[in-house]
Amino acid sequence: MKDFQFHRPTTVAEAVALMAGKDGAKFLSGGQSLLPVLKLDLAEPTDLISLTGIAELREIRVDGQALVIGALVTHDAVARSADVRKHIPGLAALAGGIGDPQVRNRGTLGGSVAHADPSADYPAAILALGATVHTNLRKIDAEEFFTGLFESALAPGELVTAVSFPIPKRAAYAKFAHRASKYALVGVMVALTSSGVRVAVTGAGAKVFRVSAMEDALTKGFVPEALSGITVSADDLNGDAEASAEFRAHLIGVMAKRAVAACQ
Amino acid sequence: MSSAQGIGASIKRKEDRRFLLGKGQYTDDITLPDQSYAVLIRSPYAAALIKKIDAAAALAAPGVLAVLTGDDVAADGLGGIPCGWAVKNKDGSNMVEPPHPGLAHGKARHVGDPVAMVVASSKALAKAAAKLVDIDYDVLPGCGRLPEATAEGAPLVWDQAPGNVCFDWHIGDAALTDAAFAKAAHVVELDLVNNRVAPNAMEPRAANGHYAAANDHYTLYTTSQNPHLTRLLLAAFTLHVSEHKLRVIAPDVGGGFGSKIFHYAEELLVLWASRRVGRPVKWTADRSEAFISDAHGRDHISKAQLAMDKDGKFLGLRVHTLANMGAYLSTFAPAVPTYLYATLLSGPYDFPAIYAEVKAIFTNTVAVDAYRGAGRPEATYLLERLVEKAARETGIDRVELRRRNLIQPSQFPYQTQVALQYDIGDYQATLDLALAKIDYAGYAQRHAASAANGKLRGIGMSTYIEACGIAPSALVGALGARAGLYEAANVRIHPTGSVTVFTGTHSHGQGHETTFAQLIADRLGVSTDNVEIVHGDTDRIPFGMGTYGSRSASVGGSAIVKALDKIVDKGKKIAAHLLEASVADIEFRDGAYRVVGTDRQKAFGEVAFAAYVPHNYPIDTVEPGLEESAFYDPKNFTFPGGTHFVEVEIDPETGVVEVVDVAIADDVGVIINPMIVDGQAHGGLAQGIGQALYEEVQYDADGQLSNGSYMTYCMPRAADLPMFKVGNHVTACTHNPLGVKGVGEVGAIGVPPAVINAVLDALAPLGVKDISMPATPEKVWRAIAAAKQGKGA
Numbered sequence A: 001m002k003d004f005q006f007h008r009p010t011t012v013a014e015a016v017a018l019m020a021g022k023d024g025a026k027f028l029s030g031g032q033s034l035l036p037v038l039k040l041d042l043a044e045p046t047d048l049i050s051l052t053g054i055a056e057l058r059e060i061r062v063d064g065q066a067l068v069i070g071a072l073v074t075h076d077a078v079a080r081s082a083d084v085r086k087h088i089p090g091l092a093a094l095a096g097g098i099g100d101p102q103v104r105n106r107g108t109l110g111g112s113v114a115h116a117d118p119s120a121d122y123p124a125a126i127l128a129l130g131a132t133v134h135t136n137l138r139k140i141d142a143e144e145f146f147t148g149l150f151e152s153a154l155a156p157g158e159l160v161t162a163v164s165f166p167i168p169k170r171a172a173y174a175k176f177a178h179r180a181s182k183y184a185l186v187g188v189m190v191a192l193t194s195s196g197v198r199v200a201v202t203g204a205g206a207k208v209f210r211v212s213a214m215e216d217a218l219t220k221g222f223v224p225e226a227l228s229g230i231t232v233s234a235d236d237l238n239g240d241a242e243a244s245a246e247f248r249a250h251l252i253g254v255m256a257k258r259a260v261a262a263c264q
Numbered sequence B: 001m002s003s004a005q006g007i008g009a010s011i012k013r014k015e016d017r018r019f020l021l022g023k024g025q026y027t028d029d030i031t032l033p034d035q036s037y038a039v040l041i042r043s044p045y046a047a048a049l050i051k052k053i054d055a056a057a058a059l060a061a062p063g064v065l066a067v068l069t070g071d072d073v074a075a076d077g078l079g080g081i082p083c084g085w086a087v088k089n090k091d092g093s094n095m096v097e098p099p100h101p102g103l104a105h106g107k108a109r110h111v112g113d114p115v116a117m118v119v120a121s122s123k124a125l126a127k128a129a130a131k132l133v134d135i136d137y138d139v140l141p142g143c144g145r146l147p148e149a150t151a152e153g154a155p156l157v158w159d160q161a162p163g164n165v166c167f168d169w170h171i172g173d174a175a176l177t178d179a180a181f182a183k184a185a186h187v188v189e190l191d192l193v194n195n196r197v198a199p200n201a202m203e204p205r206a207a208n209g210h211y212a213a214a215n216d217h218y219t220l221y222t223t224s225q226n227p228h229l230t231r232l233l234l235a236a237f238t239l240h241v242s243e244h245k246l247r248v249i250a251p252d253v254g255g256g257f258g259s260k261i262f263h264y265a266e267e268l269l270v271l272w273a274s275r276r277v278g279r280p281v282k283w284t285a286d287r288s289e290a291f292i293s294d295a296h297g298r299d300h301i302s303k304a305q306l307a308m309d310k311d312g313k314f315l316g317l318r319v320h321t322l323a324n325m326g327a328y329l330s331t332f333a334p335a336v337p338t339y340l341y342a343t344l345l346s347g348p349y350d351f352p353a354i355y356a357e358v359k360a361i362f363t364n365t366v367a368v369d370a371y372r373g374a375g376r377p378e379a380t381y382l383l384e385r386l387v388e389k390a391a392r393e394t395g396i397d398r399v400e401l402r403r404r405n406l407i408q409p410s411q412f413p414y415q416t417q418v419a420l421q422y423d424i425g426d427y428q429a430t431l432d433l434a435l436a437k438i439d440y441a442g443y444a445q446r447h448a449a450s451a452a453n454g455k456l457r458g459i460g461m462s463t464y465i466e467a468c469g470i471a472p473s474a475l476v477g478a479l480g481a482r483a484g485l486y487e488a489a490n491v492r493i494h495p496t497g498s499v500t501v502f503t504g505t506h507s508h509g510q511g512h513e514t515t516f517a518q519l520i521a522d523r524l525g526v527s528t529d530n531v532e533i534v535h536g537d538t539d540r541i542p543f544g545m546g547t548y549g550s551r552s553a554s555v556g557g558s559a560i561v562k563a564l565d566k567i568v569d570k571g572k573k574i575a576a577h578l579l580e581a582s583v584a585d586i587e588f589r590d591g592a593y594r595v596v597g598t599d600r601q602k603a604f605g606e607v608a609f610a611a612y613v614p615h616n617y618p619i620d621t622v623e624p625g626l627e628e629s630a631f632y633d634p635k636n637f638t639f640p641g642g643t644h645f646v647e648v649e650i651d652p653e654t655g656v657v658e659v660v661d662v663a664i665a666d667d668v669g670v671i672i673n674p675m676i677v678d679g680q681a682h683g684g685l686a687q688g689i690g691q692a693l694y695e696e697v698q699y700d701a702d703g704q705l706s707n708g709s710y711m712t713y714c715m716p717r718a719a720d721l722p723m724f725k726v727g728n729h730v731t732a733c734t735h736n737p738l739g740v741k742g743v744g745e746v747g748a749i750g751v752p753p754a755v756i757n758a759v760l761d762a763l764a765p766l767g768v769k770d771i772s773m774p775a776t777p778e779k780v781w782r783a784i785a786a787a788k789q790g791k792g793a
């Protein structure tokens, strides 16, 4: 690990100002994704700008028909939040199933979203619920946010401040975890929202994606059996020693049914 | 005293206070004045010529003290890492024993083979400089797995080993076995793979070498299970110095599971580098490095055949095994698939004929050597999968088939067809106890309950035996061991009666500081608080062989008992003098010497004090002081055994196997501390279940490692395991003074076949006949899918 300058601003404005003009700088939240990368020398930032001192990013609030969760809220805090459990219990359950207790106590929503790991859990919720990612500059729609493998619409130096999740009628997440890493091998979030049924799959492809055939079927009948016979092609899915693309395709079907069952 | 703290008492572990407070002292915790740090540059290729190493830029980098290569190792005349066991081929010729230099010279032979070492004033500087070393490799084809390494025209790991064969060995009687098969009513055949696993001790390996030029003396701190063996090998083979000029200290060691038995190159390199740079040199592996440099375990491919008569009585066993050695021969590697494996193939069964052939194969992978159980899990897995298959094919109940073939208590001592003589056991008793613990009779109900939940339930068992308490020196010497395997102890009674015991065994999780203190409490009536166990420092302890093969209690404990006998005897003479009685009239009981039949007595502490302040003392016939040493060479191996039951539930949609119940009954001999015995069983079970369901080192055909990190290599976690039901039935070992056998490995030996047998039992109704370890969700899902198709077709 190379030496770096460490900063701990207390406001978003200060953080953004510190970032300005520093090409080699990186924001640091829970460090659960960034520190492993540094330890393996896969990135060598000149500056780390820790966001953990910024109180304004730690809020969870209900804003009309949406739940707005600050970027610095840990997975554990999301899992335990009374507001989240009341309004989107499926999201609380998703956060409570990320990694292990150590990871959940440090890792944050903003860090997860910014990192855009194809096996992360939150992307499924963001896409299925039609969430909006708030940054210091703008608001980005779920559909536009995740652009590829570890790639998002964030510009260099742009800071995620919060994610706004519209409250669905019903939603649930079913995850098949990688046995070693505990990341999602396949994670499916199913949501019945005011704008219809949405099914989002994480872990299986280069980025989170929706399955329109399942959405159509569930629109006709929001029950697990509605998904019988619907298969997802393995063609564009990830395959590795843990699970082939075919197995992932199969698991999408199983997890989708389980998520729908959990919505009942 | 003895009942509260002695043999049989579940007292809490004395060592846990410092561990739980984070105050253990591990090798990496030791930083010496003027400390420098080494980083090893390891081959990223399975096989490659090392054409040129350009260290100029690294040498010019800040803080760099040296960049050392295989050329330097050769120029300084360091010896190669030796192999501690020589196995002969069938024709009596020697195995192929290739050189193993401290740093690869000319050719790298596996991913992780150390090629150069950078020494700098900090670890960060050493790491940074290592990136500047320019190594020009010529990449060669390699072979990473047994099938490729044994194929026609496979690339050779060593030119001197045609076909990559290290040795081709056999045991048993081929003709007798052929005759048994000729008259068999039924023959069962099975091909199986014993998957390769990485040991993954919690503490990675580390070594800190210090050469003090002023008095020409070396000190090595190292993560070792046997510091004296390491010192001997360094002195005699690799560093070439006299033992009295070399001190090896293995301080607190965080787990070993076998992987820290062996003499590794890094131990040599840090001492040598310290001599060259004039500062102590420390190296600590990170986890990724551990995956490619610690010796791995298992990795067999076998074909097995079982001959039975019409009633299911076993007539003969034929086994052919390919065993992966890796690229270099690690310290005990050749012994593992031979004398620790094939000699166990009789299991707990009465077999009239056995013949086994083992071919050891070089591959472009890190060395394979002893890992918890070492050979015995491989034998047990083979036998118990085969017996289960026999039950299924003949329709004889799995328990009944085993009962018909278990060695009867009246048959002990039992001579097997594969060299071992079991002294004692009661396999029926452990079987009965395990049946009760799992509630075998209630299984059908549990099966129905699982089915109602959409789960496939299966039950599996194994009846096993193992040989531990390693080992009678003359016997293993005749079998090729290049060391004795006795153990040593020194017991020092202090003037006020407290006790320090110096043992040649080494505790790296086993709890010796507690169990050995209990021996002292039991024999001398001293509180365990007044006993200190010292291990791990060659300057303090007598020459002993360390800890592995579940030998510490049976061999090391016996050495302590022998020394204690001498102490008690000497004390009798002193007490007789003090009590003005004859020695013959003195008895030692409950911590006091008494004149038989009277109330006259002297406490042990008073006698100890007299020994050190010999004013009123039989000084003409008895030396002052109270300190005795003993060496103990075991008369035989010890033979723990038992029955393990596992129940699993399988989710047919995802292939996930959940272990829902584990009930075992072991006979590990006399139990010193039941809590520690249970803990050892638990740890072994976790690793055994890990091998069966989760763990597998994956090399590709060419020798690239694809899962060398915890992101991809799956270790068992507490949440994956049910509460274990552990029972014991004791038959005391007949040939050591404590009657102990050993418990360190039983879990890892007995449970893997029970897990797989349970998985196959659950899947049998669907038509699945075979599955390999680890039984991953995808494998199970595919097996179910294939069986469905097969049925449909």
Ligand SMILES: Cc1cc2nc3c(=O)[nH]c(=O)nc-3n(C[C@H](O)[C@H](O)[C@H](O)COP(=O)(O)OP(=O)(O)OC[C@H]3O[C@@H](n4cnc5c(N)ncnc54)[C@H](O)[C@@H]3O)c2cc1C
Binding pocket: A026, A027, A028, A029, A030, A031, A032, A033, A034, A035, A051, A071, A097, A098, A099, A100, A103, A106, A107, A108, A109, A110, A111, A112, A113, A114, A115, A117, A119, A120, A121, A122, A158, A159, A160, A161, A181, A182, A183, A184
């Ligand atoms: C053992 C382990 C298991 C895990 N299992 C899972 C799992 O099951 N599911 C899952 O989803 N995740 C898992 N994770 C990842 C975990 O959830 C991380 O916490 C998360 O991905 C990143 O959050 P963080 O706060 O730690 O971010 P950091 O590691 O601090 O940062 C990650 C990246 O995001 C950037 N960044 C951080 N905050 C912001 C911000 N507010 N705005 C812009 N950029 C920012 C950083 O510069 C960095 O590039 C696991 C991690 C580990 C170590």
